[in-house]
Structures are given as structure tokens and as C-alpha cells.
Amino acid sequence: MANLLLLLLLICTTPAVLSARRCSDCGSSPVPYPLSTGPDCGDQSYKIRCSNRLFFDTLNNSYPISSISPDTQTLTIEPSPFLSNTCITQDISTVGVQLNSSLPFNITSSNTIVFLNCSQSLLSSPLNCTAESLCHTYLNGTSENDGAIGACRNAPICCTFRAGGSSTSYMIRVRESGCRAYRSFVNLNPSLPVSRWPEAGMELQWVSPPEPVCTIQSDCDSDSTCGPDPNSNGGVNRCFCHSGFHWDPIAALCARDVTCQDRDGCGRDHTALIAGLTSGLSVAVVAAVIGFFVYRRQKRIKEARDRLTREREDILSSGGVKSAKLFTGKEIKKATNNFSTDRLLGAGGYGEVYYGKLDDDTVVAVKCAKLGNAKGIEQVLNEVRILCQVNHKNLVRILGCCVELEQPLLVYEYVPNGTLSDHLYLQRKLLTWDSRLSIAHATAEGLAYLHFSAVPPIYHRDVKSSNILLDDKLNAKVADFGLSRLAHTDLSHVSTCAQGTLGYLDPEYYRNYQLTDKSDVYSFGVVLLELLTSQKAIDFSRPQDDVNLAIYVQRLVEEERIMDAVDPALKVGASSVELETMKALGFLAVSCLEEKRQSRPSMKEVAEEIEYIITIAAAKQ
Ligand SMILES: *[C@@H]1O[C@H](CO)[C@@H](O)[C@H](O)[C@H]1NC(C)=O
Numbered sequence: 307m308a309n310l311l312l313l314l315l316l317i318c319t320t321p322a323v324l325s326a327r328r329c330s331d332c333g334s335s336p337v338p339y340p341l342s343t344g345p346d347c348g349d350q351s352y353k354i355r356c357s358n359r360l361f362f363d364t365l366n367n368s369y370p371i372s373s374i375s376p377d378t379q380t381l382t383i384e385p386s387p388f389l390s391n392t393c394i395t396q397d398i399s400t401v402g403v404q405l406n407s408s409l410p411f412n413i414t415s416s417n418t419i420v421f422l423n424c425s426q427s428l429l430s431s432p433l434n435c436t437a438e439s440l441c442h443t444y445l446n447g448t449s450e451n452d453g454a455i456g457a458c459r460n461a462p463i464c465c466t467f468r469a470g471g472s473s474t475s476y477m478i479r480v481r482e483s484g485c486r487a488y489r490s491f492v493n494l495n496p497s498l499p500v501s502r503w504p505e506a507g508m509e510l511q512w513v514s515p516p517e518p519v520c521t522i523q524s525d526c527d528s529d530s531t532c533g534p535d536p537n538s539n540g541g542v543n544r545c546f547c548h549s550g551f552h553w554d555p556i557a558a559l560c561a562r563d564v565t566c567q568d569r570d571g572c573g574r575d576h577t578a579l580i581a582g583l584t585s586g587l588s589v590a591v592v593a594a595v596i597g598f599f600v601y602r603r604q605k606r607i608k609e610a611r612d613r614l615t616r617e618r619e620d621i622l623s624s625g626g627v628k629s630a631k632l633f634t635g636k637e638i639k640k641a642t643n644n645f646s647t648d649r650l651l652g653a654g655g656y657g658e659v660y661y662g663k664l665d666d667d668t669v670v671a672v673k674c675a676k677l678g679n680a681k682g683i684e685q686v687l688n689e690v691r692i693l694c695q696v697n698h699k700n701l702v703r704i705l706g707c708c709v710e711l712e713q714p715l716l717v718y719e720y721v722p723n724g725t726l727s728d729h730l731y732l733q734r735k736l737l738t739w740d741s742r743l744s745i746a747h748a749t750a751e752g753l754a755y756l757h758f759s760a761v762p763p764i765y766h767r768d769v770k771s772s773n774i775l776l777d778d779k780l781n782a783k784v785a786d787f788g789l790s791r792l793a794h795t796d797l798s799h800v801s802t803c804a805q806g807t808l809g810y811l812d813p814e815y816y817r818n819y820q821l822t823d824k825s826d827v828y829s830f831g832v833v834l835l836e837l838l839t840s841q842k843a844i845d846f847s848r849p850q851d852d853v854n855l856a857i858y859v860q861r862l863v864e865e866e867r868i869m870d871a872v873d874p875a876l877k878v879g880a881s882s883v884e885l886e887t888m889k890a891l892g893f894l895a896v897s898c899l900e901e902k903r904q905s906r907p908s909m910k911e912v913a914e915e916i917e918y919i920i921t922i923a924a925a926k927q
């Protein structure tokens with residue numbers, strides 16, 4: 307039986323049962339746990355309100371919620387409107403935003419607040435009300451005809467401050483004897499011109515929820531036990547996770563303490579395991595286990611199909627997407643010669659990619675999910691959604707999609723020269739040092755665009771050399787957004803199973819299941835090492851403790867032997883300046899691999915650093 311338990315533990319899938327019940331969507335907005343729109347879902351301390359759309363109720367007022375980020379446990383509320391054509395916000399009647407400080411929400415320090423139409427007395431406050439204050443920049447950058455904000459230009463005194471201090475984490479006070487209006491901006495970069503400031507909005511954060519409350523065992527799922535809460539003064543029971551599991555307040559479930567590592571290894575190939583176990587187990591038990599998985603698989607396929615139908619309607623009703631066209635099934639079948647096998651460019655866990663030629667002779671790549679493969683369908687749909695929002699020369703360009711056939715299809719530009727990984731390991735063509743630097747730079751720029759210019763930011767989550775395409779001039783284009791996520795998105799596809807690829811995956815992920823922009827930085831660091839060493843991220847032909855390229859190079863760096871890691875073919879005939887730039891790139895790569903996320907540079911900094919290295923290399927003569 308112990309073996310059976312082991313088998314069950316090894317199989318890692320998207321959790322089917324949530325130990326905590328998530329509230330159903332409000333209109334089209336998901337309501338992630340612990341937020342609660344009703345008495346029988348979410349955690350009752352985290353009440354918000356659904357009335358056609360989501361609202362956040364403060365002590366005396368109510369604000370529409372514009373976005374929710376379960377990953378960071380934050381939500382953003384819309385600002386109070388101005389009273390018609392005056393520089394006074396409506397919530398002056400309730401003294402601005404006042405949160406109940408007994409509830410688990412507070413105002414974060416990401417908010418820059420501009421206080422407008424302030425009284426003289428504010429000049430002696432600790433706020434910055436000088437002529438250089440950002441509030442003047444804001445007003446000056448706003449048109450005089452811009453309704454009420456225009457009116458604020460006639461109010462002489464305004465001030466700026468950063469929220470989240472001890473006195474401002476629960477209130478932003480607007481009143482007759484102080485300031486009569488305000489605007490808040492989340493993560494404002496004050497060096498940007500006002501036209502590029504984010505939409506006004508105020509970010510609130512919630513405290514991680516404890517385990518869900520229960521009264522009897524059946525309120526909990528099979529991974530937890532209903533028991534008294536030691537932190538309450540009796541009377542409250544909660545679902546505590548069994549040993550081997552821990553409470554994950556973001557995914558709202560008991561997560562296994564160990565994770566499996568390779569996404570291709572997740573939820574697949576149980577057959578070998580089952581076969582291995584057959585000898586020791588009675589046939590009946592095995593049959594039951596197989597029956598269970600078949601049942602669960604069927605259920606998931608049905609769910610995915612329903613979802614696909616909904617998504618398809620969404621995409622169709624929105625009339626396609628900005629930069630992309632909706633192709634008909636007929637067009638695609640014609641372009642790919644009815645998905646003929648000689649057009650097959652590649653295949654993976656998600657499905658297949660075909661070469662195609664449209665009627666106007668445009669050459670395209672058509673990616674399609676495997677029929678009935680729920681994960682693959684998810685990934686292709688996700689990629690359609692993500693790619694439709696981006697446009698950058700170093701990201702593969704989407705031409706359109708087709709949601710008419712049973713499996714969704716993604717049509718993107720055909721990039722003729724294969725992947726970086728093919729170049730380094732299959733064709734073994736020696737890429738020159740200069741071309742490697744330029745591939746590194748282009749890739750970094752593409753990723754920096756996703757992190758800093760896309761709104762909301764996008765995390766790629768599967769950066770690796772086999773996802774970097776090269777065109778005929780060796781220009782790099784980042785591809786495969788199947789696992790990408792908008793920085794705020796619902797958690798319905800959070801999996802307790804590691805996403806991403808072994809050898810490239812941020813080690814912090816194993817600790818908290820969160821992938822951030824810095825996880826992409828980590829993966830990119832591994833790609834830099836590949837460019838430097840021409841060695842694979844994972845290679846079992848290297849000595850045991852050097853199998854993982856990141857660890858191998860980090861060890862060489864500690865031994866002050868970084869140049870020993872560089873591909874010998876690159877060092878042949880290299881000038882001393884070139885050798886220096888190799889070393890510099892090596893150190894940059896290692897900084898991307900820092901254990902602590904905070905110590906890693908941002909993708910923007912990485913791109914700038916590579917640009918700098920290129921200028922040094924260019925001056926080599
Ligand atoms: C500023 O607030 C005062 C007091 O409420 C109000 O009388 C005045 O109209 C406001 N200024 C502007 C420009 O709206």
C-alpha cells in the first residue's frame with residue numbers, strides 16, 4: 307500500500323479539488339481565493355462585492371475594482387470621480403478612502419498619491435508641496451480642457467507623497483480643511499512624461515489567508531484534517547494539511563512538499579510506474595487506480611472542451627484581436643496542405659507546428675494543439691491571448707489564429723533559421739562571438755519589453771535556447787508563449803507542479819511556487835551560459851555534479867576559473883579585449899543566477915549591460 311501512496315504522490319497534476327472554495331466569477335472577472343463575494347465561498351474576512359462588476363467596500367464608501375493579482379495578493383481600485391468640473395473628489399463626503407483596520411487589507415507603498423486643491427495649512431505638513439513636487443508635473447502635463455483635472459490647475463497648492471506609511475496604510479484623507487481631491491498611481495516612474503503615466507488607481511494588499519474554516523471533516527479535502535485552530539481562543543476549526551503537504555495561501559490548497567521538475571514529466575507516463583507496481587499489488591487495486599485516472603482524464607477533457615467553446619466565442623465576438631486576423635479552417639487547411647506530414651516542422655508536448663503558405667504567398671508557421679490534449683489546448687489559447695498583446699521585433703510575430711476547428715490554431719511568422727538550440731547543438735555551426743552577443747542582446751530586449759513595456763507586464767516563464775528562433779540574418783526572436791502569464795491573471799490554472807524546463811527553472815520556484823520577472827532573468831542567465839560555453843543546460847554526459855550547467859559554471863566562478871567555462875573554439879584567435887568581454891558576459895550570467903531574486907538584475911539592466919559589452923567588443927581594434 308505504501309507503494310500505491312507513493313504512486314499517488316508522484317503524479318502531479320493541476321489540483322482538481324480545492325480545499326478552499328473559490329467564488330464563481332463576477333461577470334467576466336475571476337474572484338481568486340481568499341476574496342469572497344458570498345457566504346459560502348472564499349474566506350469571510352476577505353469580503354468584496356459583486357454587483358455586475360466587483361466593488362471594494364471601505365468603511366463608508368465603495369470603489370469599483372479594476373484588477374486583481376492573486377500572485378502578489380493585491381487588487382487595484384478605481385479612484386473616486388471628481389464632482390462636476392471642480393477640483394473636489396466625490397469621496398470628500400466620506401473623508402476619502404478609509405479602510406477598516408481590523409480587516410486584512412491595507413494600502414500599499416506602491417501608490418504615489420497626488421493631493422490636489424489643498425489648503426494653506428498643508429504647506430507646513432511633512433508632504434512635498436514644493437513647486438518641484440510631482441503633483442505640479444502631473445497638473446502641468448494635463449490639458450486645461452481635461453475636465454476636473456484641468457480645474458485643479460487653478461488650485462494653487464498641491465502635494466505628493468508615497469502611501470503605505472503607518473498613518474496612510476488604512477486611509478487617504480480628503481477633507482475641507484486639508485486637500486479636497488487626490489489621484490493615486492501604482493508603481494509610478496516619476497521620470498516618465500505624464501502622458502505615459504499609468505491609469506489612476508489605488509493598490510490594496512491583503513494578508514495571506516490562514517487555512518479555511520471547517521465544522522466537520524467533510525468540509526476539508528482529502529489532503530487535510532479539520533481541527534481546532536491554536537491561534538484562536540477556541541471555537542474555530544480549520545482544515546490543516548497532512549504531513550508532506552503545506553498550506554499554499556495563493557493557490558488555496560494543500561501543496562505537496564516535493565515537486566516534480568520537468569513539465570513534460572508531469573501527469574504523463576504513469577503506465578511504466580503502474581506496470582512496475584503490478585507485481586506487488588493486487589490486480590483489482592491497479593484496475594481501480596487506472597479507472598480513476600481514466601475517469602479524471604475524461605473529466606478534464608470535457609472541462610477543457612467547454613472552456614474552449616467559451617474562449618472561442620470570446621475571441622469571435624471581440625472580432626479577433628488588434629494585430630491578428632481570424633483565419634478560417636479552410637484557409638489553414640489549404641495553407642498546410644491539410645496538415646500533411648511533410649509540412650511538419652516540429653512537435654512537442656503541446657501539439658505540432660506545420661509549415662504553411664497562405665494564398666498571398668506569405669510563409670507561416672501554424673501551431674496546433676493536440677486533439678483532446680487539454681494542457682496543449684490551454685497553452686495554445688494562452689499563447690494566442692499573450693501574442694495578441696505584444697509587438698516587438700525580438701518577439702515572434704503573430705499573424706492570426708483560427709478557433710473554428712476542434713483544436714485551436716495559432717498562425718505566426720515563419721522564422722527560417724531554426725532555434726538557437728539547434729544552432730548550438732544540432733548543426734554545431736560555430737556562431738561567432740559577435741553574433742552570440744547580438745543574439746543575447748536581442749533576446750534580452752524582447753524579454754525586457756515583456757516585463758517593462760507590455761501592459762500588464764508579461765512573464766514568459768519558459769525562456770530557453772530552444773524557444774529562441776533565429777532568422778536568416780541571425781536576428782533572435784523569442785517564441786513559445788504557451789506558459790506565459792500576464793502579471794495579473796486568475797489562478798485557475800495554477801498547478802502545484804513546476805512549470806518551465808529543468809535546467810532553466812528558478813530555484814526559488816520550488817520554495818513558493820511563484821514565477822516572477824526575476825524567474826525569466828534566471829532562465830535567461832542559463833541561456834547566456836549556453837552562448838558562452840556552447841554546452842547544454844542539462845547534460846548527463848558531464849560528471850555528475852556538473853550535469854546542471856548553472857551549477858557547473860557557478861562552481862568555476864567560485865574557483866576563479868570562469869574562462870575555463872568558455873567554449874574553446876571561441877577563444878581561438880580571440881583578442882584580449884574579446885576575452886575580456888567573454889568574462890564580462892560570464893559574470894553577468896552568474897549575476898542572473900543569484901539565489902535571491904532581489905540580487906538578480908532586472909531584464910532591462912541585463913539588456914543595457916549586454917549593450918555595453920557589445921560597444922566594448924566593437925572597439926576591439
Ligand atoms: C477647491 O476646493 C474649494 C473648497 O472645497 C472649492 O471651493 C474650490 O472650488 C476648489 N477648487 C477648484 C479649482 O475646483
Ligand SMILES: *[C@@H]1O[C@H](CO)[C@@H](O)[C@H](O)[C@H]1NC(C)=O
Nearest residue numbers: 365366367398399400401402
Ligand atoms: C461612517 O460610517 C459610520 C457607521 O458605519 C458612521 O458612524 C460614521 O459617521 C461615518 N463617517 C462618515 C464620515 O460618513
Ligand SMILES: *[C@@H]1O[C@H](CO)[C@@H](O)[C@H](O)[C@H]1NC(C)=O
Nearest residue numbers: 351364365405406407408409
Ligand atoms: C471592522 O471589521 C471588524 C472585523 O470584521 C468588524 O467587527 C467591525 O464591525 C468593522 N468596523 C466597522 C466600523 O465596520
Ligand SMILES: *[C@@H]1O[C@H](CO)[C@@H](O)[C@H](O)[C@H]1NC(C)=O
Nearest residue numbers: 434435436438439440466496
Ligand atoms: C519634492 O519632490 C521633488 C520631485 O520629486 C524633489 O525634486 C524635491 O527635492 C522634493 N522636495 C522635498 C522638500 O522633499
Ligand SMILES: *[C@@H]1O[C@H](CO)[C@@H](O)[C@H](O)[C@H]1NC(C)=O
Nearest residue numbers: 437438442443445446447448
Ligand atoms: C509645463 O509644461 C510645459 C510644456 O508643456 C513646459 O515647457 C514647462 O516647463 C512646464 N512647467 C513646469 C513648471 O513644469
Ligand SMILES: *[C@@H]1O[C@H](CO)[C@@H](O)[C@H](O)[C@H]1NC(C)=O
Nearest residue numbers: 412470471475511512513514
Ligand atoms: C500591508 O499588509 C502586508 C501584507 O500583510 C504587509 O506585508 C505590509 O507590511 C502591510 N503594510 C503596512 C504599511 O502595514
